[in-house]
Amino acid sequence: xxxxxxxxxxxxxxxxxxxxxxxxxxxxxxxxxxxxxxxxxxxxxxxxxxxxxxxxxxxxxxxxxxxxxxxxxxxx
Numbered sequence: 001x002x003x004x005x006x007x008x009x010x011x012x013x014x015x016x017x018x019x020x021x022x023x024x025x026x027x028x029x030x031x032x033x034x035x036x037x038x039x040x041x042x043x044x045x046x047x048x049x050x051x052x053x054x055x056x057x058x059x060x061x062x063x064x065x066x067x068x069x070x071x072x073x074x075x076x
Contacts, residue, residue, distance in 0.1 A: 007034035013076075014038055015067060018045035026053060036060040039067075039076055 012029045016022040017038035026038055030053040038053075038060065040046050046062030054060045065076040 005032045007032040011035045011037065015065075015076075016040060017062075018042055018049055023049060030055070030058065030060065033058060037063060037076075039063045039065045041066045 007029060012034045014022060014026055014029065014036065017026050018040040022038075022040070026036060026049060029036055035058065036050070036053065038046050038050055039062075041064060043062070043064035046064050048062075050060040050062035063076055065072040067073055067076075
C-alpha cells in the first residue's frame with residue numbers, strides 16, 4: 001500500500017506536529033517516504049519527534065514556532 005501513496009521527493013510541512021493527531025500524521029508521512037518539516041511550539045518535543053522519525057536518506061527537521069507570532073511564522 002505504500003507504493004500507492006509514495007511521497008518520495010515531496011516535502012511536508014506539518015504544524016502542530018507533536019500532538020496526538022500531528023504525531024500520527026508525521027508517522028504516516030514518514031512511512032510514505034516524505035521529507036518532513038515538523039513544527040510545534042515545544043522545541044524539545046519537535047527535536048525528539050524528528051530524531052525518532054529520521055531514517056537514512058529521509059531528512060526530518062524539527063522547527064519550533066508559534067504560529068500566532070508573525071516573525072516566527074516567517075522563519076518557518
